[in-house]
Every structure is written in structure tokens, then in C-alpha cells.
Amino acid sequence: xxxxANTPKAAASRLRDVDSEALQRVLHNAADITLVLDGxxxxxxxxxQDKELLQAGAADWRGLTWAETAASETRDKIAELLQxxxxxxxxxxxxxxxxxxxADGRDLPVLYSVALLNDDxxxxxxxxxxxxxxxxxxxxxxxQRLVEAQQxxxxxxxxxxxxxxxxxxxxQTSTDAVFIVDGTSSKILExxxxxxxxVRPAGGRIVGLGLPALFEAAAADPVQALLxxxxxxGKHQPLTVMLHGGGPVSVHATxxxxxxxxxxxxxxxxxxxxxxxxxxxxxAPRKGGVAHSNGASRGEDSLLASFMxxxxxxxxxxxxxxxxxxxxxxFASLAQLSSEDQARGESLDRWLGRPGVxxxxxxTNLRQEGSLGLYATELRGEYGAVxxxxxxxxxxxxxxxxxxxxxxxDIGRRLRPEGSKxxxxxxxxxxxxxxxxGRVPLKQIVSExxxxxxQLSIEAAxxxxxxxxxxxxxxxxxxxQSLYVKLRRYGLGDLAVDADD
Numbered sequence: 180x181x182x183x184a185n186t187p188k189a190a191a192s193r194l195r196d197v198d199s200e201a202l203q204r205v206l207h208n209a210a211d212i213t214l215v216l217d218g219x220x221x222x223x224x225x226x227x228q229d230k231e232l233l234q235a236g237a238a239d240w241r242g243l244t245w246a247e248t249a250a251s252e253t254r255d256k257i258a259e260l261l262q263x264x265x266x267x268x269x270x271x272x273x274x275x276x277x278x279x280x281x282a283d284g285r286d287l288p289v290l291y292s293v294a295l296l297n298d299d300x301x302x303x304x305x306x307x308x309x310x311x312x313x314x315x316x317x318x319x320x321x322x323q324r325l326v327e328a329q330q331x332x333x334x335x336x337x338x339x340x341x342x343x344x345x346x347x348x349x350x351q352t353s354t355d356a357v358f359i360v361d362g363t364s365s366k367i368l369e370x371x372x373x374x375x376x377x378v379r380p381a382g383g384r385i386v387g388l389g390l391p392a393l394f395e396a397a398a399a400d401p402v403q404a405l406l407x408x409x410x411x412x413g414k415h416q417p418l419t420v421m422l423h424g425g426g427p428v429s430v431h432a433t434x435x436x437x438x439x440x441x442x443x444x445x446x447x448x449x450x451x452x453x454x455x456x457x458x459x460x461x462x463a464p465r466k467g468g469v470a471h472s473n474g475a476s477r478g479e480d481s482l483l484a485s486f487m488x489x490x491x492x493x494x495x496x497x498x499x500x501x502x503x504x505x506x507x508x509x510f511a512s513l514a515q516l517s518s519e520d521q522a523r524g525e526s527l528d529r530w531l532g533r534p535g536v537x538x539x540x541x542x543t544n545l546r547q548e549g550s551l552g553l554y555a556t557e558l559r560g561e562y563g564a565v566x567x568x569x570x571x572x573x574x575x576x577x578x579x580x581x582x583x584x585x586x587x588x589d590i591g592r593r594l595r596p597e598g599s600k601x602x603x604x605x606x607x608x609x610x611x612x613x614x615x616x617g618r619v620p621l622k623q624i625v626s627e628x629x630x631x632x633x634q635l636s637i638e639a640a641x642x643x644x645x646x647x648x649x650x651x652x653x654x655x656x657x658x659x660q661s662l663y664v665k666l667r668r669y670g671l672g673d674l675a676v677d678a679d680d
Contacts, residue, residue, distance in 0.1 A: 210226075210228075210311040210312055210313065211227070211228050211229065211289070211312055211313050211314035212225070212226070212227045212228070212229075212232065212237070212289055212312040212314065213225075213226040213227075213309065213310065213311055213312065214226075214240070214245060214291075214309070214310040214312070215307065215308075215309055216245060216261075216293075216307070216308040216309070216310060217305075217306060217307065217308070218265075218305070218306030218307075218308070219244070220244050220245045220246065220257070220261050220308075221242065221243070221244050221245075222240045222241055222242065222243055222244070222245055222248065223241065223307075224241065225237050225238055225240050225241060229314070232281075232287070235281045235282060235283060235285075236281045236282025236283070237279070237281070237287075239282065240279075245257050245261075245310070246258070248279055248280060249277050249278060249279055249280060250278040250279075250280050250286055252278070253276070253277045253278045256275045256276070256277055257277060259275070260272050260275055260277075260291060260293045260310070261293065261308065263293070264293040264294060264295045264308055265295060267294075267295070268295060269294060269295050269296075270294070271292045271293070271294040271311075272292050272293045272294070273292065274290050274291065274292045274313075275290070275291055275292075276288055276289070276290050276291075276315060277289055277290075277291050277312075287314070287316070288314075288315035288316065288319060289312040289313065289314060289315060290312065290313040290315055291310045291311065291312045291313075292310070292311050293308055293309070293310045293311075294308065294309055294311075295307075295308050296308060296309055338491070341491075342491075345486065345489075349482055349486060350369075350371050351371055351372060352482065353371055353373060353482065354373055355373060355446050355447070355448060356370075356371070356373045356374035356376075356377040356378070356428075356446065356447040356448075357370070357371045357373070357374055357444065357445070357446050358370050358371075358374055358385075358390065358443075358444075358445040358446075358447075359442055359443075359444060359445075360390050360406070360432075360442065360443040360444075360445050361441075361442065361443075362410060362434065362435075362436075362440070362441030362442050362443050363441060364389070365389050365390045365391065365403070365406060365443075366387060366388065366389055366390070367385055367386055367387065367388050367389070367390055368386065368442070369386065370385045370386065374447065377422075377425070377428075377447060377449065378393055378422065378425070378447075379424070379425070390402060390406070390443075390445060391403060392423070393422060393423055394420050394421060394422060394423055395420065395421040395422070395423055397421075398420035398421060401418055401420060402418065402420060402430065405418045405430060405432055406432055406443055406445075409432040409433065409434045409443060410434050410441065410443070417429045417430065417431050418430045419450060422447075426449060426450065427449075427450040428447045428448060428449050428450060429447070429448040429449075429450055430445065430446075430447060431445070431446045431447075431448070432444070432445045432446075433445075433446075487505075487507050488507050488508060489507075489508070490507055490509060491509060492509060492586050492587065492588050493506070493507065493509040493510035493512075493513045493514075493558075493568075493586070493587035493588070493589075494506065494507045494509065494510060494584065494585070494586055494587070495507075495510050495522070495527055495584070495585045495587065496575075496582055496583070496584050496585075497527050497582070497583045497585070498580060498581075498582065498583075499542070499580055499581050499583070500526075501526050501527050501528055501538045501539075501542055501583075502524060502525070502526055502527075503522045503523055503524065503525050503526070503527055504523070504582065505519070505523065506519050506522045506523075507519065510522065510587065513558055513560070513566060513568075513587065513589060514530045514558065514559075514560055514561060515560030515561040515562045515564060516561060526538070527585065530558055530559050530560070531556065531558055531559075531570075532556040532557055532558075533654075536650075536653050536654055537556055539650065539653070540643065540644055540647070540650045540653075540654070541554065541570070541572055541585075542583065543647065543650060544645060544647075545572055545573070545574045545583055546574070549573065549574050550571075550572065550573040550574070551570070551571065551572045551573070552571045553569050553570075553571060554569065554570045554571075554572070555567070555568070555569055555570075555590075556568060556570060558587060558589075566589050566591050567589070567590050567591040568587050568588060568589055568590060568591075569587075569588045569590050570585055570586065570587050570588075571585075571586045571588075572584060572585045572586070633665065633669075634669045634671070636655060637651070637655065637662070637665055637666070637669065637671060638671065640652075640654040640655050641671065648662060648663070648666075
């Protein structure tokens with residue numbers, strides 16, 4: 180008895196008294212778009228959740244055959260769906276995609292399943308079918324985003340491969356002996372050909388050896404101390420020690436952290452004419468080996484200069500006042516210059532961000548912090564082109580005046596969040612503001628929103644300037660005293676401490 184009560188016929192009998200308007204509301208919520216058809220496939224009713232579809236021409240499908248409302252390439256699918264629904268006698272068909280044609284010529288992709296509501300064998304006009312449709316635009320947009328993401332990942336992958344190839348080439352062709360050493364165990368992970376030539380290991384094997392094993396026994400402790408100093412404070416004095424079975428060398432180490440791993444880049448430079456107790460005459464230069472440290476430095480400088488010129492990122496070097504000392508080809512291209520010489524002697528401020536504001540802020544931060552990473556701004560070309568860029572900068576200390584290096588990366592073609600477009604965007608609250616019209620006086624709406632925008636702008640300027648109020652006031656175009664008044668008004672910052680002092 181229980182089984183009979185749960186049969187489709189029993190369920191249908193319970194729905195006989197359902198009001199037609201209630202059924203229409205159910206259909207409205209059950210599918211994105213619903214078509215009620217007669218036996219010949221003529222559209223009797225169109226029910227859509229999105230009212231814009233009805234305004235775009237879906238409402239005009241009534242009275243037309245379903246095939247007439249669809250793109251020509253999907254009409255065969257419609258015929259197959261209708262025939263399958265008749266053959267299945269009430270069982271829903273499989274889902275098939277149909278491209279509906281809107282009044283403005285656009286195609287609307289919809290996934291349909293059709294079911295026969297009543298089967299009147301005497302008249303096709305009295306037979307009723309229902310087509311439940313799912314709007315495929317969100318799914319297609321997601322698929323498009325996936326394709327764009329995959330393309331972005333592939334571009335980044337090849338960009339990283341190219342960068343790795345350049346750095347690998349630099350490592351292999353360097354005339355200095357360079358070792359990559361594990362920061363924890365001091366074991367050698369990689370060595371370039373110049374290192375193999377200089378050290379001449381027994382059996383030709385270097386990788387896997389401990390770095391101190393390359394030197395005389397008395398040098399083991401000083402070398403370990405040098406590595407510990409580089410690891411803890413990031414700098415050290417060069418150390419001169421004796422190679423095992425060789426001559427004196429100068430040891431330089433640089434600490435590098437990558438994710439959770441730590442590495443040391445160790446460079447050995449042979450000492451020519453070294454004096455002192457225990458010093459040995461250096462081995463005679465061999466073909467392909469390192470002749471002397473000055474030659475190595477010249478070779479390294481040449482390679483670094485070549486790399487700077489060929490770098491895909493735009494590079495600029497300035498003095499302490501922001502005047503350009505040198506740029507590479509990528510910077511000249513981004514700034515729309517015909518040659519690198521055009522930039523030399525000019526202020527970087529000529530092309531970077533907001534004139535008279537951002538460069539001063541960057542240099543101030545570099546003086547205080549020494550480096551700056553991923554600062555987002557704009558770069559203006561000579562002919563008006565504006566590029567969205569990210570800047571990483573650092574202070575280079577030398578014997579003379581400090582030099583600032585700026586690496587500028589064009590990010591205008593990066594994958595954007597869905598629906599975003601370049602250029603200024605309206606805030607999400609605009610719709611909420613328009614809803615206040617008629618309930619709140621316009622003067623009050625303007626007053627409250629201007630206060631909010633002012634507060635957000637001050638917070639953004641403080642963040643950009645790293646709480647440097649003089650620079651924040653400059654960014655906002657305010658006097659310093661006016662900024663202090665507004666900080667007190669909104670309760671922003673620590674007014675007891677002046678970050679500029």
C-alpha cells in the first residue's frame with residue numbers, strides 16, 4: 180500500500196489542485212528559463228528569472244516554433260529533444276545545449292531538458308511539453324576565465340624558464356669560481372666550471388662535499404665562522420685562506436633565502452702575489468681557468484652589464500636626487516624613448532607616477548629602509564602612453580655617492596578579477612547611495628559621502644607614505660597643518676608621535 184501511494188500517478192493526483200499561478204512561480208524558480216510548448220514545438224509561454232532576457236526579446240518567442248527562436252546550427256538538437264521527449268512518455272530527456280537568438284543578434288547559450296506534460300494522441304496542438312533551461316553564460320564565463328588563467332600560467336612558466344636560462348648562462352660562463360652551498364649543512368649543491376678548474380677536486384667530484392673540505396685544515400673554523408656571519412647578519416669581511424693543495428684565495432659569501440630553504444652563494448677569487456707566512460705561490464694559470472681576480476671582476480662586470488641591457492624588466496639607476504645615471508632598453512621602450520641616452524641626466528620623476536610626489540616618497544623610503552618592493556603606480560611614455568607598473572627599488576652602497584636602482588615591471592596585461600576593467604571603477608556602494616535619494620536630503624548624502632571619501636584618501640596616503648605625514652600631505656595636495664587637523668577630526672594615526680621626525 181505504501182508503495183502504491185508513492186507512484187508517479189499518485190503524486191500527479193496530488194498536484195491536480197495546484198493553482199496555475201503557483202505552478203508558474205515554481206517553474207520560475209526551478210530553472211533560469213522555461214518554455215511551454217505544444218506538440219508541434221510552438222512556444223506558448225516563456226518564463227525567465229532574468230527580466231532582462233524578456234526585455235532583450237525572449238518574450239517575443241511566443242507564437243513561434245522553438246526552432247525559429249534558435250540559431251540555425253542548433254535546430255537539429257531541438258528536433259532531437261522534442262522527438263526524444265515524445266518517445267520517453269513523460270521521462271525528462273538528456274540535457275542538450277541550444278543557442279537561443281535574442282533580438283539584438285546575440286546568442287544565449289541554454290542547457291535544456293524537455294519533458295512531455297500530457298500526451299494527447301488525437302491533437303498535437305493539445306499536447307504539452309515543457310523545456311527547462313539553465314543559462315550557460317556564467318559557466319562559459321568561468322570557462323573563459325579558466326582558459327585565461329591557464330594562458331597566464333603558461334606565459335609565466337615560459338618567462339620563468341627564460342629567466343632561469345639567463346641566470347644559468349650567467350652562472351656557467353662567469354669567470355669567478357662560484358659555489359651554491361646548503362645554508363644548514365654547508366654541503367656544495369652546485370659549482371660552475373670556473374670553480375671546478377680552480378679547486379681541481381680529487382676524482383673531479385665537488386657536489387656533495389662540505390665547503391670547508393676545499394681548504395687547508397687550519398682554515399676550516401674561519402670558513403665556518405664566515406658562513407655563520409653571512410647567515411646571521413647578511414654581511415662579512417672577505418676571508419683569505421689556503422686552498423687544499425693550492426694557493427691563497429679570497430672567500431666571499433652571500434646568504435639567500437628561498438621559501439623555507441637557505442642557501443649560500445660562495446665566490447672564490449685567487450690571490451695574486453699574496454704575501455705572509457705560509458702563503459704559497461699560486462698555481463700557474465691553466466687553459467680555461469681563472470687568470471686573476473681583476474680579470475674575473477672585469478668579466479663579471481661585463482656579464483652584469485650585458486644582463487642589465489637585455490633584461491625583460493625595465494631597469495633604471497639614479498643618483499641620490501633621482502637623476503638617471505643609466506637605463507636599459509626595456510625602460511627606453513616602456514618610456515617611448517628612441518635610445519637609452521635620452522634618459523641619462525633626466526629626473527625619473529619625468530616618467531614616473533605623479534610628478535613631484537612619488538619619486539620623493541620612494542627615495543625617502545629607500546634612505547630609511549634600504550629597499551622597497553612591489554610599489555604599484557603608473558609610468559608615462561613620451562607620447563602619452565600610460566602603463567600600470569610595479570616597482571621594486573633598492574639602495575646600492577659604493578665608495579662614492581649612493582645609487583638607487585629601480586626595477587619596473589609592466590603589469591597592465593596581467594589577469595584581472597572577473598568583470599574588472601582598466602581605468603577608474605565606480606565604488607560598489609554607488610547603488611546604495613542612489614537608494615537614499617528621496618529618503619535623505621541630498622545635502623546630507625553629499626556631506627556624509629565626502630567625509631568618508633576624505634577619510635579613506637587620508638588612510639591610503641598614510642599607507643603609501645608609510646606614515647610619513649609630510650609626504651602624505653604632499654600626496655593629498657594639503658598643507659601639513661591641514662592634514663593634522665583632518666587626522667584629529669577622524670582620529671587617525673598617533674598624534675603624540677610625529678613619524679617625520
